[in-house]
Amino acid sequence: MADDVTAPAAASSATSTVARSAGRAKARPADRRPGGGRDERGAARGRAGVWRKRAEIALFVTPALALLVAFVVVPVATAAQMSLYRWKGFGPMVDFVGLRNYVSVLTNEVFTDALVHNLIIVVGSILLQLPLGLAIALLLNRRMWGQGLLRTIIFVPYVLAEVIAGVVWFQLLQPQYGVIDTMLEAVGLQGPDQGFLGTPEYALWTVLVVLTWKYLGLAVILFLAGLQGVPEELYEAAQLDGASWWQVQRRITVPLLGPTMRTWGFLSMIGSLQLFDMVWILTGGGPANATTTMATFLVNEGTKRQNFGIAGAASVVLFVVALILAVAYQQFVLRRDNDDAPRRRARRAPKEVER
Amino acid sequence: MRGATAVALGTTVALLAAACAGQGTANQPDSSEDADASTITWWHNSNTGDGKKYYEEVAADFEAEHEGVTVEISAMDHEDMLTKLDAAFQAGDSPDVFMERGGGELADHVEAGLLKDISEPAADTISTLDAYMPGFQVDGASYALPFSIGVVGFWYNKALFSEAGIEKTPTTMEDLYAAFDKLDKAGIVPVSVGAGDKWPAAHYWYYNVIRECSAETLDAAIADVDYSDPCFVKAGEDLEELIATEPFNKGFLTTPSQSGATSASGLLATGKVAMELAGHWEPGVMQGLTEDGSGLGDDTGWFPYPSIPGQQGTEFAQMGGGDAWAVSQGAPDVAVEFAQYLLSDEVQKGFAELDMGLPTNPTASSAVSDPALAELLEVRDGAPEIQLYLDTLLGTSVGGAMNDEIALLFAGEATPQDVVDAVQSAADAEQ
Numbered sequence: 001m002a003d004d005v006t007a008p009a010a011a012s013s014a015t016s017t018v019a020r021s022a023g024r025a026k027a028r029p030a031d032r033r034p035g036g037g038r039d040e041r042g043a044a045r046g047r048a049g050v051w052r053k054r055a056e057i058a059l060f061v062t063p064a065l066a067l068l069v070a071f072v073v074v075p076v077a078t079a080a081q082m083s084l085y086r087w088k089g090f091g092p093m094v095d096f097v098g099l100r101n102y103v104s105v106l107t108n109e110v111f112t113d114a115l116v117h118n119l120i121i122v123v124g125s126i127l128l129q130l131p132l133g134l135a136i137a138l139l140l141n142r143r144m145w146g147q148g149l150l151r152t153i154i155f156v157p158y159v160l161a162e163v164i165a166g167v168v169w170f171q172l173l174q175p176q177y178g179v180i181d182t183m184l185e186a187v188g189l190q191g192p193d194q195g196f197l198g199t200p201e202y203a204l205w206t207v208l209v210v211l212t213w214k215y216l217g218l219a220v221i222l223f224l225a226g227l228q229g230v231p232e233e234l235y236e237a238a239q240l241d242g243a244s245w246w247q248v249q250r251r252i253t254v255p256l257l258g259p260t261m262r263t264w265g266f267l268s269m270i271g272s273l274q275l276f277d278m279v280w281i282l283t284g285g286g287p288a289n290a291t292t293t294m295a296t297f298l299v300n301e302g303t304k305r306q307n308f309g310i311a312g313a314a315s316v317v318l319f320v321v322a323l324i325l326a327v328a329y330q331q332f333v334l335r336r337d338n339d340d341a342p343r344r345r346a347r348r349a350p351k352e353v354e355r
Numbered sequence: 356m357r358g359a360t361a362v363a364l365g366t367t368v369a370l371l372a373a374a375c376a377g378q379g380t381a382n383q384p385d386s387s388e389d390a391d392a393s394t395i396t397w398w399h400n401s402n403t404g405d406g407k408k409y410y411e412e413v414a415a416d417f418e419a420e421h422e423g424v425t426v427e428i429s430a431m432d433h434e435d436m437l438t439k440l441d442a443a444f445q446a447g448d449s450p451d452v453f454m455e456r457g458g459g460e461l462a463d464h465v466e467a468g469l470l471k472d473i474s475e476p477a478a479d480t481i482s483t484l485d486a487y488m489p490g491f492q493v494d495g496a497s498y499a500l501p502f503s504i505g506v507v508g509f510w511y512n513k514a515l516f517s518e519a520g521i522e523k524t525p526t527t528m529e530d531l532y533a534a535f536d537k538l539d540k541a542g543i544v545p546v547s548v549g550a551g552d553k554w555p556a557a558h559y560w561y562y563n564v565i566r567e568c569s570a571e572t573l574d575a576a577i578a579d580v581d582y583s584d585p586c587f588v589k590a591g592e593d594l595e596e597l598i599a600t601e602p603f604n605k606g607f608l609t610t611p612s613q614s615g616a617t618s619a620s621g622l623l624a625t626g627k628v629a630m631e632l633a634g635h636w637e638p639g640v641m642q643g644l645t646e647d648g649s650g651l652g653d654d655t656g657w658f659p660y661p662s663i664p665g666q667q668g669t670e671f672a673q674m675g676g677g678d679a680w681a682v683s684q685g686a687p688d689v690a691v692e693f694a695q696y697l698l699s700d701e702v703q704k705g706f707a708e709l710d711m712g713l714p715t716n717p718t719a720s721s722a723v724s725d726p727a728l729a730e731l732l733e734v735r736d737g738a739p740e741i742q743l744y745l746d747t748l749l750g751t752s753v754g755g756a757m758n759d760e761i762a763l764l765f766a767g768e769a770t771p772q773d774v775v776d777a778v779q780s781a782a783d784a785e786q
Contacts, residue, residue: 088752090444091467104784110759174617175606177627195606200766203609284551287608288766289759305755 076319082312089306101313111314114285114292115321117204121211121293122272122325126265128212133219134261138249140220141227151224158217166281169210173197173282197283200290207282207291214278215271219264226260227253259337266329273322294318395426395690396450398440402430406711413705417696424689444469451686452694454678455499457490458743459750461681470498471682476691480698487715490743491679499679500698503712505635506659506675506735507558507744510727513654515543515629524658528593531661535602538629545602547628549612549619550765553758554746556607558632558674559597560761560774561745563590565674566666570740577749580782582775586667591764591771593663598765604628608766613640624650632660634675635713635731655727659734673738676747677713749782756781 083102086095105111140151157165172179175195184191192199196206230253238248276295279285285292285300292300294314302311397414401407407430414426429450431439436454443449449469455461464470474481474497481488487501511524516534519541525531538545550556564573568586576582604610604622611618612633616625623631624641631637641650662670680694696702703714707722713732714720720736723729735741746754760777763769769777 088463088467089441090464090469171615171617177617193605194608198606198608198610200608200768283609286551286762286766288763288768300755304751306751307755 079312079315079319082308083316084312085309087308089308097309101309102317105310105313105317110289110292111294111297111317113289114294114297117291118273118275118293118321120204121208121275122269124208125211125215125268125272128208129216129219129268130261130265132212133216133223133264134254134257136216136220137223137227138253140224151220154220155217157214158221160214162214162277163281165210165214166278169213170197170282173206194287198287200288203283203287203290207279210282211275211278215268219268222260222264223257226257229260230256262333262337266326266334269325269329270322273318273325294321393423393425393687393689395424395452395687395693396429397426397693398429398431398436398450398453400431400433400436400454401711402432405709409705409709409711413697413702417693421689421692426693449683449685451683451690452680452697453683455491455681456676456747457499457501457679458676458747459752459754460747461491461498462493463750464681465493465498468684471684471686471691472496472498473500473682473691473694476688477695480695483717484698484715486741487677490676490748499681500694501677501679501715502698502703502706504675504677504715504735504741505713506673506731506738506741507562507632507634508657508659508673508731508734509630510623510633510637510641511630511656511658512623512626512628512651513656515541515626515654516656519543519629524656525661526658527661528597528663531597532600535600539602544604544622544628545630547604547610547619547622547631548607548765549610550603550607550762551609552612553762554744555612555619555632556765557746557758557761558744560590560594560757560764561674561742562632562660563593563663564668564745565672565742566590566660566663566668567593569667570669570672570742572667573742580779580786582779582782587775587778588771591774594761594764595771598767608762613644616644618644620644626651635677635728638725638727657727657730669739671734671738672740672742673735674742674744675735676744677715749778750785752785753778753781 082093084096084098085093086097086101087093136154140147140154173196175181175191175193175198178195181191181195192202196202234252234256235248238252243251274295275293276299279291279293279296280299283291285296295318298311298314298318301307301314399410401410410430411428414428418424418426440449440453444464444467455464455470461470474495477497477500480500481497484501487504488497491497491499491501509524515538516524519534519537521534521537523530525534535545548556548559564587567590568576568584572584572586576584576587604619604627607619610622613620615621619631620633620637620640621644622628623637624644633640638650638655641655642648644650659671659673680697682690682694698716700716700718703716703719704722706712707714707719708724710723710725710728713723713728713735717736720732723732742748746758748754749757757774757778760769760774764771764774
């Protein structure tokens, strides 16, 4: 359930820039090697060439770097700076409190609960969406009538703006007057008295269901794309060997879909950690703080209560949590893909960019 | 190298995740000395129809009377205005005349040196606004001129009340519970509350505090940062008792206050519930939520929050709040004159005639045309004291903590003592 595709996309393009420039740096000595016996003029020309190259790199990298600094590095640094002060959003920032804001955030039950909610959503959305997405992708990969239409329908929730989807679900889930309660009543059932979103015990699970509905399309589309990369010959060979449909899926499709699933898992995890808009619209973090996330906590503290120091500390904690999980995921899950043979990496790279 | 890439990618993602979090700059407010002493920038939120036109005329009249003075008006949507004001405060570039809500927020602005002390130059106007001034003063100095003050009470549907056989509007808690019973028996949901937004739920607790605690106790508690007086816990217990009668609309814990037909105001406007505790803005909000734009129309009624037997608080004391014109520190002197002009008899009368708010200038009260609002105004003018909304009074930080805890009380997950503790610890953190 990637919350914001642009962020991971930007991230992957950033790494590909890094990879590419690293490749280029390595390529330089390689070109130079045959010119080892050049005369001095040649060497001077080579030096000039190096400088030209550097200027070129600087020219092309500067705009992106400037944007990154202005919109990512500076805000992050400001948040970190803010986290050390008590500041209400106006006037000079002078009330230095050291790490007190961090203590207050980490001992705040609302924040630790929010962190737990985030983790439940990280795990929950992967557990729900992976099997569902895989099953639907396998189904939709078969030649059948209305295939294109079905694919589109599955993908529609993902295309809808978060806010619109949130408002629609909020209305559907209204207790008593909502469509879902009315439908339940029609078949003789009764929803929870205070509604699905109004009952603290159900609210988080309800949000998780809505998130699954919203982001399942992304998983399905990615898996379908991954399925296109599985060579037809393998299926044919398996069929010649007498493998059943199930065996083909288990032994060929799913293992070859591994890299796609792991990448999707990464996107989903980051989206779950950042989760804000859907929760904000559906419950605002309520009832009784049953659905707060780290993002709603820091918005509440920052813009509502104007405790910018606390919000800054919370955002730094969110940053650290996201960093640890992202690096751990890279190290333990995506590493298998990163260590793959270069040929396979090369094949996957363009797919990542497409996304 | 590969590990480095992994870390780089991880960092980038985490950076992006956190970047949305940290915004806002810490610029020093250089108390923008206006080089041009004859231009007044004025921000207000009457950005539609007659109200906007009226304020343009007011500015033009002022310009005509003061040669060489220009008033630059920015009329914007309320939420936009709040955001822009915050940004302007941060940048140290606030408008000359703008809206303040008083209480702790105003005190914070004063502390940050954003507001001009207008006690001296506006003394005459201030003397006519005595009843409303306490919320807009810090250490005896006045910083804003309240121009519209309303009080919170129960807005009710007259038709549903008579359908349930309620002849007299409740004046005590007993009466209120009896009314709940009658409505329940008639199959009508008694009350809607937008507890999803927290503050509408919190208003119940505030009123109980104003009923249970004397004004002196409350003032002393705020001044000494000591909320140990038992009346605060009592207020929460009264609220628990009210919640236990289950008068609220289904799903009230996530009901928003004012947006859409399923909000607390929407439920009242569409006849789904019989009453709602809300401020003077309610008729306007309800009009916006009904298709024909009339809200409850002639069925709109209003009665003040009931009294509690054995209460320590002053009888008929009301809770409310509103807007005031503040002048920023660096504004030219003529801006103070302009703020006073906005409180003058003629400007306030026009303001009242257009139902733009509840005028604070006594001469303008009779000009309010809406009957329900006129009723509310009568109660306001007759009130021995008007207490500012407690969250505004205590400032956003304490107010937010308080409202969150009261919302938990509504959910049955906090005790009356928890609410008091939350207020106490948030207030302690401010010290």
